[in-house]
Amino acid sequence: MSDPQGMSIVVRVVTRWLFGLILIFGLAVALFGHVTPGGGFAGGTIVACAFVLAILAFGGSRGPGAAFARWASSLDATGALSFLVLAILGYTAGSFLHQWAARGELFTLGSTPSIVLLNLAILLKVGAGLFAGFIAVAVFEGAAGSEKGADA
Amino acid sequence: MVDIIPLFVLIPLGAAFVCLLAKKKLPAAAPTVSLASALALLAMAVACHVEGASGASIAGAWSLELHGGVAFIPGIALVLDGLSAIFLLLVALVSSVVIVFGLRYMDSYDGRPLYYALLNLLIAGMNGAVLAGDLFNLYVFIEIASIASYALVAFGTGGHEIEAAFKYLMLGAVASASILIGVGILYASTGLLNMADIGAMVAAGNVSEGALLAAAALFLGGLGLKAAMMPFHAWLPDAHPSAPAPISAMLSGLLIKTLGIYALVRILYVVIGMDGPLGGSLQTILLVLGCVSMLGGVLLGLGQTDFKRLLAYHSISQMGFVLVALGANTWLGVAAGLFHAVNHALFKGALFLSAGSIERITGTRDLSKMGGLAKVAPMTAVGTAGAALSIAGVPPFNGFWSKLLILIALFQAGLPVVAAAAAITAVLTLVCFTKVQRKALFGKLPDRLATAKDVPLSMSMPVLLLALLCLLGGLMWPLGLDDVIGDAAAAVRTDAETNDAPASYRKLVHDLGRKP
Amino acid sequence: MMMYALAAVLLGVGLYGLLVKRHLLKKVLGLLIVEHAVNLFLIQLGYIDGGIAPIRTAGEEAAAFVGNAVDPLPQVLVLTSIVIGLGLAMLMVALTLRIYQRYGSLDADRMSELKG
Numbered sequence: 001m002s003d004p005q006g007m008s009i010v011v012r013v014v015t016r017w018l019f020g021l022i023l024i025f026g027l028a029v030a031l032f033g034h035v036t037p038g039g040g041f042a043g044g045t046i047v048a049c050a051f052v053l054a055i056l057a058f059g060g061s062r063g064p065g066a067a068f069a070r071w072a073s074s075l076d077a078t079g080a081l082s083f084l085v086l087a088i089l090g091y092t093a094g095s096f097l098h099q100w101a102a103r104g105e106l107f108t109l110g111s112t113p114s115i116v117l118l119n120l121a122i123l124l125k126v127g128a129g130l131f132a133g134f135i136a137v138a139v140f141e142g143a144a145g146s147e148k149g150a151d152a
Numbered sequence: 153m154v155d156i157i158p159l160f161v162l163i164p165l166g167a168a169f170v171c172l173l174a175k176k177k178l179p180a181a182a183p184t185v186s187l188a189s190a191l192a193l194l195a196m197a198v199a200c201h202v203e204g205a206s207g208a209s210i211a212g213a214w215s216l217e218l219h220g221g222v223a224f225i226p227g228i229a230l231v232l233d234g235l236s237a238i239f240l241l242l243v244a245l246v247s248s249v250v251i252v253f254g255l256r257y258m259d260s261y262d263g264r265p266l267y268y269a270l271l272n273l274l275i276a277g278m279n280g281a282v283l284a285g286d287l288f289n290l291y292v293f294i295e296i297a298s299i300a301s302y303a304l305v306a307f308g309t310g311g312h313e314i315e316a317a318f319k320y321l322m323l324g325a326v327a328s329a330s331i332l333i334g335v336g337i338l339y340a341s342t343g344l345l346n347m348a349d350i351g352a353m354v355a356a357g358n359v360s361e362g363a364l365l366a367a368a369a370l371f372l373g374g375l376g377l378k379a380a381m382m383p384f385h386a387w388l389p390d391a392h393p394s395a396p397a398p399i400s401a402m403l404s405g406l407l408i409k410t411l412g413i414y415a416l417v418r419i420l421y422v423v424i425g426m427d428g429p430l431g432g433s434l435q436t437i438l439l440v441l442g443c444v445s446m447l448g449g450v451l452l453g454l455g456q457t458d459f460k461r462l463l464a465y466h467s468i469s470q471m472g473f474v475l476v477a478l479g480a481n482t483w484l485g486v487a488a489g490l491f492h493a494v495n496h497a498l499f500k501g502a503l504f505l506s507a508g509s510i511e512r513i514t515g516t517r518d519l520s521k522m523g524g525l526a527k528v529a530p531m532t533a534v535g536t537a538g539a540a541l542s543i544a545g546v547p548p549f550n551g552f553w554s555k556l557l558i559l560i561a562l563f564q565a566g567l568p569v570v571a572a573a574a575a576i577t578a579v580l581t582l583v584c585f586t587k588v589q590r591k592a593l594f595g596k597l598p599d600r601l602a603t604a605k606d607v608p609l610s611m612s613m614p615v616l617l618l619a620l621l622c623l624l625g626g627l628m629w630p631l632g633l634d635d636v637i638g639d640a641a642a643a644v645r646t647d648a649e650t651n652d653a654p655a656s657y658r659k660l661v662h663d664l665g666r667k668p
Numbered sequence: 669m670m671m672y673a674l675a676a677v678l679l680g681v682g683l684y685g686l687l688v689k690r691h692l693l694k695k696v697l698g699l700l701i702v703e704h705a706v707n708l709f710l711i712q713l714g715y716i717d718g719g720i721a722p723i724r725t726a727g728e729e730a731a732a733f734v735g736n737a738v739d740p741l742p743q744v745l746v747l748t749s750i751v752i753g754l755g756l757a758m759l760m761v762a763l764t765l766r767i768y769q770r771y772g773s774l775d776a777d778r779m780s781e782l783k784g
Contacts, residue, residue: 292748295752311767311779
């Protein structure tokens with residue numbers, strides 16, 4: 001872990017500008033994952049990187065990274081559970097993981113709402129999970145069992 | 153019935169994440185949720201068997217429909233046939249017992265919600281592996297179960313545990329890489345991942361022998377390491393004893409079978425084909441590796457004084473029995489091998505759990521410092537004795553019948569030398585466990601243990617239950633159990649000259665994968 | 669063919685690091701290289717010369733798309749395998765940290781279990 005004060009003023013100011021942009025980029029990559037390259041995993045990685053950047057710039061005790069660190073583990077489990085719930089909703093349309101929401105026009109955001117929602121659940125799971133893993137390794141504490149399920 | 157198949161993976165996976173979510177606020181929820189999920193799985197597995205026995209469809213395939221109406225439906229096929237069903241039942245049974253045992257045993261560990269989360273993940277991975285209908289998902293589920301098991305071996309966080317986990321992780325990851333390359337080679341030469349379809353192409357002779365040989369070698373190496381066959385066994389005697397007792401029971405009782413034996417049987421018999429051009433050499437390899445594991449495991453086990461380490465060596469040896477039985481390549485051989493795998497899960501589960509109880513009672517795992525436990529801890533002693541008699545192959549316990557069947561199968565297949573090796577191993581096992589019983593359960597009670605007390609009922613009853621099942625397993629063989637195991641074996645090997653089991657597996661996948 | 673050879677060389681490098689080096693972090697790095705060698709091998713299985721990314725955009729002919737696109741399945745496999753590798757890498761690093769905490773060293777020769 002770096003100095004608790006974080007890094008120099010230049011880095012902190014630039015991070016303040018970039019942080020939101022990176023978040024939005026990650027969200028966009030996940031939201032349009034079904035029609036463009038990307039998806040929940042790629043988006044989640046980008047979001048996690050935004051928070052890692054915040055931790056590096058502001059130190060472990062301040063800024064959005066520190067706030068997210070407290071919730072990362074719970075959000076990780078929430079993301080996984082919401083994926084499961086969305087997948088089970090597929091039973092209403094016939095079988096597990098079936099597309100239960102009405103499909104829209106091809107090549108638009110609304111073409112498959114159920115896959116968009118699944119991508120968002122993965123975004124939450126991967127973003128929080130990766131960040132929790134980073135925290136666990138970086139601050140040298142936390143239990144050894146950092147588990148990962150595959151999200152494919 | 154077909155619709156519930158995904159639930160075998162979903163329920164433990166959901167339970168794992170609920171345990172994680174409730175980690176801080178409600179840590180007491182984790183054991184309840186885990187037990188409920190394990191019992192639900194047990195009920196579902198029993199229901200599958202009852203349905204199968206009554207003639208309804210025990211088998212089904214389920215498929216994710218991407219674009220309805222396309223002739224070939226892509227998706228994650230989960231296939232339930234007789235072989236999968238028996239392993240599902242076994243996983244559900246042993247994991248329920250293990251969770252009950254852990255309720256009190258895990259009191260002395262920190263971070264229990266994490267333990268339950270990882271345990272559920274392990275169960276989800278094993279259930280997924282026995283249900284997976286295509287090679288890649290088989291690999292993914294094997295990895296999920298393996299990663300959970302690496303973390304669980306390190307759960308005690310002592311130096312010994314973490315070193316064992318590191319070694320296990322390194323070797324396990326190389327094995328996984330080898331399996332993945334094998335999957336890649338089969339995909340490159342067939343363009344398919346579905347095990348039934350690849351099996352059909354291989355049977356039709358459309359796959360080059362070189363590719364098949366490379367894939368078979370990689371799978372044997374990778375899965376052999378997961379099953380702790382003798383040249384690849386180095387991790388097991390460190391990893392299995394290091395985990396907490398319930399986890400040792402899961403790893404030795406279930407993990408090496410679902411990841412190792414089940415996957416080997418499925419791939420060798422259904423995908424690569426034991427009747428194909430490679431059949432003869434595969435059979436030889438299985439027999440040789442099996443003999444080496446059998447004899448090597450038991451000989452290394454003879455000198456051990458650490459109870460759990462001794463049990464770990466015997467796991468290798470008993471896996472050898474299963475391998476030679478599979479190598480016989482007849483219906484009886486497969487049936488005897490599966491019966492022995494089931495029996496091993498029961499008695500080795502009981503023995504590892506009782507090793508935990510004994511460690512709790514005496515404070516040591518060193519056999520030479522124990523003695524006379526039958527006087528101070530009668531419940532534990534009875535359970536341990538039952539399980540030890542079973543692994544030693546004393547009639548009428550189940551271990552005797554499955555070893556006898558393996559010997560008969562080997563003689564029928566014209567392999568008297570292998571049968572002799574199996575018989576020698578059985579005798580050495582008997583010697584070893586007689587020694588264990590004399591040292592631990594009977595004989596003189598050391599003075600410092602005079603005031604020792606038996607473990608609580610929630611720890612002794614699971615051991616007794618498993619020991620009782622060992623006894624019943626032996627008695628039930630002629631009364632219906634042979635049908636269940638026989639069905640499981642017939643799912644991969646029918647005893648005819650031309651084996652039509654792979655064909656019926658393919659029919660299963662194709663009929664049920666295409667919903668009207 | 670060049671790239672398959674590269675994957676094989678990478679596999680060899682990784683295995684060498686894993687088996688020969690005595691420093692635990694080097695073992696970890698060796699394992700990561702092995703994993704990526706396997707990924708490199710897998711991703712090439714679906715490659716066709718001059719192929720396009722298997723993502724269909726609006727207005728593209730279905731037949732032309734199917735003809736030109738590389739096989740998407742190996743890409744899915746590799747993505748999943750990368751995710752698994754990530755989980756494995758985290759666990760490995762966590763274990764290595766624990767070992768360092770306990771022994772103050774990452775030399776495998778100083779540990780009781782890791783010889784050989």
